[in-house]
Amino acid sequence: VDVRDTGEFALIERLRALLPAPETGALVVGIGDDAAVWRAESPYVAATTDTLVAGVHFLPGRVSWSDVGWKALAVNISVIAAMGAAPAFALVTLALPPETPLADVEALYRGLGECAGTYDVAVAGGDVVAAPVFSVTVALTGRVRASGDAPVLLRRDAAQPGDVVGVTGALGGSAGGLRLLQGGAVDGVGQALVQRHMRIRPRVDAGEIAVKHGVRCAIDISDGLAQDLGHVCRASGVDAEVRIDRLPLAPGLAEAFPEDARFMAVAGGEDYELALVAPEDVLREVDAALRAQAGMPDGEQVTIVGRITGEGEGRVRVVDERGAGVELARRGWDHLRR
Amino acid sequence: VDVRDTGEFALIERLRALLPAPETGALVVGIGDDAAVWRAESPYVAATTDTLVAGVHFLPGRVSWSDVGWKALAVNISVIAAMGAAPAFALVTLALPPETPLADVEALYRGLGECAGTYDVAVAGGDVVAAPVFSVTVALTGRVRASGDAPVLLRRDAAQPGDVVGVTGALGGSAGGLRLLQGGAVDGVGQALVQRHMRIRPRVDAGEIAVKHGVRCAIDISDGLAQDLGHVCRASGVDAEVRIDRLPLAPGLAEAFPEDARFMAVAGGEDYELALVAPEDVLREVDAALRAQAGMPDGEQVTIVGRITGEGEGRVRVVDERGAGVELARRGWDHLRR
Numbered sequence: 001v002d003v004r005d006t007g008e009f010a011l012i013e014r015l016r017a018l019l020p021a022p023e024t025g026a027l028v029v030g031i032g033d034d035a036a037v038w039r040a041e042s043p044y045v046a047a048t049t050d051t052l053v054a055g056v057h058f059l060p061g062r063v064s065w066s067d068v069g070w071k072a073l074a075v076n077i078s079v080i081a082a083m084g085a086a087p088a089f090a091l092v093t094l095a096l097p098p099e100t101p102l103a104d105v106e107a108l109y110r111g112l113g114e115c116a117g118t119y120d121v122a123v124a125g126g127d128v129v130a131a132p133v134f135s136v137t138v139a140l141t142g143r144v145r146a147s148g149d150a151p152v153l154l155r156r157d158a159a160q161p162g163d164v165v166g167v168t169g170a171l172g173g174s175a176g177g178l179r180l181l182q183g184g185a186v187d188g189v190g191q192a193l194v195q196r197h198m199r200i201r202p203r204v205d206a207g208e209i210a211v212k213h214g215v216r217c218a219i220d221i222s223d224g225l226a227q228d229l230g231h232v233c234r235a236s237g238v239d240a241e242v243r244i245d246r247l248p249l250a251p252g253l254a255e256a257f258p259e260d261a262r263f264m265a266v267a268g269g270e271d272y273e274l275a276l277v278a279p280e281d282v283l284r285e286v287d288a289a290l291r292a293q294a295g296m297p298d299g300e301q302v303t304i305v306g307r308i309t310g311e312g313e314g315r316v317r318v319v320d321e322r323g324a325g326v327e328l329a330r331r332g333w334d335h336l337r338r
Numbered sequence: 339v340d341v342r343d344t345g346e347f348a349l350i351e352r353l354r355a356l357l358p359a360p361e362t363g364a365l366v367v368g369i370g371d372d373a374a375v376w377r378a379e380s381p382y383v384a385a386t387t388d389t390l391v392a393g394v395h396f397l398p399g400r401v402s403w404s405d406v407g408w409k410a411l412a413v414n415i416s417v418i419a420a421m422g423a424a425p426a427f428a429l430v431t432l433a434l435p436p437e438t439p440l441a442d443v444e445a446l447y448r449g450l451g452e453c454a455g456t457y458d459v460a461v462a463g464g465d466v467v468a469a470p471v472f473s474v475t476v477a478l479t480g481r482v483r484a485s486g487d488a489p490v491l492l493r494r495d496a497a498q499p500g501d502v503v504g505v506t507g508a509l510g511g512s513a514g515g516l517r518l519l520q521g522g523a524v525d526g527v528g529q530a531l532v533q534r535h536m537r538i539r540p541r542v543d544a545g546e547i548a549v550k551h552g553v554r555c556a557i558d559i560s561d562g563l564a565q566d567l568g569h570v571c572r573a574s575g576v577d578a579e580v581r582i583d584r585l586p587l588a589p590g591l592a593e594a595f596p597e598d599a600r601f602m603a604v605a606g607g608e609d610y611e612l613a614l615v616a617p618e619d620v621l622r623e624v625d626a627a628l629r630a631q632a633g634m635p636d637g638e639q640v641t642i643v644g645r646i647t648g649e650g651e652g653r654v655r656v657v658d659e660r661g662a663g664v665e666l667a668r669r670g671w672d673h674l675r676r
Binding site: 003004006007008009011028029032033034035036037038039040042043044045046047048049050051053055056057079080082083085089091093095096098124125126127128129130131132133135137139141142144151153155156157219220235334335336337 | 344346347349377378380383385389395417418423429431433434462466467469471473477480493557558
C-alpha cells in the first residue's frame with residue numbers, strides 16, 4: 001500500500017489520528033480546515049522552519065522513519081529554545097514520491113507525534129504534496145518571554161567583550177553517530193551515538209533557564225560550535241577563542257573515535273546543544289539552576305569552553321591547552337557549497 | 339554563477355536585500371537570527387503552508403522564476419483570505435539543487451517580494467537547503483478578526499441548508515492558462531490566461547468584507563470548485579448543487595476553449611477565488627460592498643452559482659440550466675492519487 005492508494009485526503013485523516021491530542025486549549029481550528037487558527041498565548045512570537053531531505057539530511061534505509069519524524073520537529077524546537085522561547089504550534093509539510101509506502105509515512109508521523117507530545121507542541125496543520133524526492137518541512141512557533149512590554153530573547157547579536165562561552169550538555173555525539181551510520185553496522189555504544197544524531201533532545205530547559213537568569217546571547221549548535229559561534233561573533237562584532245581541550249565530549253565518543261573526537265566536538269554539528277554567551281558568573285548560575293532542576297548536584301550542565309576576546313569581525317580561534325591555534329579541516333556546515 | 343559559488347550564508351544575505359522593507363513595526367527579529375520574532379497583532383492567529391515543486395506544480399522553462407516566486411506566496415495568502423484573515427508574516431524555505439543559477443533564485447525572490455509588498459506581508463525568515471529537486475515552501479500567518487474574545491472566521495464546517503453558494507471573480511482562467519502553457523506557444527489573449535495561472539490575485543479583500551458582513555463559511559478555490567465545495571459540504575454535513583451555466587468564466591476562456599470552458603470553471607482548479615456559503619441576502623450585501631470598494635457599480639463581484647440543498651454526506655451535484663446532472667471527467671485535484 002503506498003500513498004497513491006490512500007490519496008491526499010484520506011492520508012491526512014490517517015496522519016492526524018497518529019498525533020497526540022494537543023494539550024493546549026489555545027488551538028481553535030486544527031488539521032482539516034483551510035488554515036489552522038490558534039490564540040496567541042504570548043504577546044511576542046518566535047517562528048522558524050527547517051527541512052529534512054532524503055539522501056541529503058538523512059540516509060533512508062539506515063535510519064528509521066520514526067527517528068526522521070522525531071528529528072524533523074526536534075531541530076525546529078532547538079531553534080526556538082535557542083531564542084529562549086517555548087515551542088507552541090507546528091505546521092508539517094510532507095513532499096512524497098508517489099511510491100512512498102503508507103507505513104513509512106505513518107512511522108514518520110508516530111515519531112513526530114512522540115516529539116510533539118514530549119515537548120508540548122500542537123501540530124496544527126500542514127500540507128502534503130507529490131514530489132520526486134521525499135522531504136519533510138516543519139514550521140514552528142514559540143512563546144517568547146516578555147518583561148513589561150518588551151520581549152526577552154537570546155539573540156545572536158548580543159555577545160560582548162569579556163563574556164565567556166558556555167555549552168550545554170556534551171558535544172560531538174551526533175557527528176560520531178553519523179560517521180557510524182555511514183559506515184554500516186553499529187554496535188551497542190555506537191547506538192547511543194546514533195541516538196544522539198537522530199533522537200536529538202533540544203534544550204528548551206536550558207534556553208528558558210538561561211533567559212530567566214539574564215543570558216541574552218545564544219545559538220543552537222547545528223552547524224558545529226566553531227561555525228555557529230562565528231555567526232554569533234559576526235552578528236555581535238566581536239572575536240572569540242574556544243579551548244578545544246575543554247569541550248565536553250559525548251559519552252563513548254573518545255573511545256569510538258580517539259583521533260577525531262575533539263574535532264567532532266568543535267566542528268561536527270547537529271548536537272543541538274546551546275552555546276550561551278554571557279558573563280562568567282551568569283553562566284555559573286545557569287549551570288547551578290540546571291543541575292538543581294535535573295536533580296544532579298555533580299557534573300557540569302554548562303561547561304565554559306571559551307571567551308569573547310574583544311571587538312572584531314567575527315573570527316573564532318580554536319586553541320589547545322597551550323594556547324596554540326588548532327587547524328580545522330572544516331569549520332562546520334555550509335549546505336550549498338561545493 | 340550558481341548557488342554553490344555563493345554558499346548558503348551569502349545567498350541568504352543577497353535574497354534578504356531583494357525583499358521590500360516590512361511595513362509593520364511588529365517585526366522584532368527578521369532574517370539573520372536563529373528564529374524570527376514578531377509581536378502578535380491580534381489575539382488569534384491563522385497559519386498555513388504550501389509548497390511548489392518544480393515539474394509537479396510548475397513547468398520550469400515555461401514560466402518565469404519571478405512568477406513562481408509570486409505564486410509561492412500568493413497561494414498561501416489565498417488560504418489566509420479564505421479564513422477571513424489578513425496576511426501578516428511569512429517564512430520561506432528554498433530547496434535548491436546545487437546547480438541552480440543564482441539569477442533564478444534572485445528572480446524568484448523578486449517575484450515573491452513583489453507579492454509581499456502588494457499584500458503587506460513581512461518575510462521574517464526561512465531556510466535554504468540542498469535538494470535534488472527545486473521546491474519553495476512558504477508558511478504564512480494571518481491576523482484573525484475578533485468579536486469580543488471570540489475569533490470571527492470563515493470556516494469549512496459552517497454551511498447550512500438554505501444557504502446559497504457564491505464565487506468571487508471569474509473561474510477557469512487558471513486551468514486555461516495551464517493548458518496553454520502545456521501546449522507551448524502562447525498568444526496575447528492566452529497571456530492573460532497564463533497570468534491567471536501564475537500571477538494569481540488572492541481575494542483578501544473579499545474575505546475581509548465577507549467576514550465583516552456576517553459570512554461564516556468559505557473556502558478558496560484551489561482544487562476546483564466542485565471538489566473544494568465538496569470539502570465544505572463534508573465538513574458541514576450537507577449536500578450542494580452547482581449550476582454549471584451560471585459560472586462566471588474568465589475573460590477569453592470561452593473563446594480559447596469553447597468546448598471545455600465550463601468544465602475548466604467547475605473543476606479546473608487554481609483560480610484562487612473564494613467560494614462563499616451564506617444566506618442569499620448576505621451574499622448580495624458582500625457583492626454590493628465589493629462593487630463599491632472596487633468602484634465598479636456594474637458587473638457582479640460575487641456570482642451566485644449554487645445552493646446547499648439539505649443535510650447530507652457532502653455530495654456536490656453539478657447540473658445544467660435544465661437541472662440535469664453534468665458528468666465531470668474529473669472533479670478536481672488529488673495530489674497523490676495515480
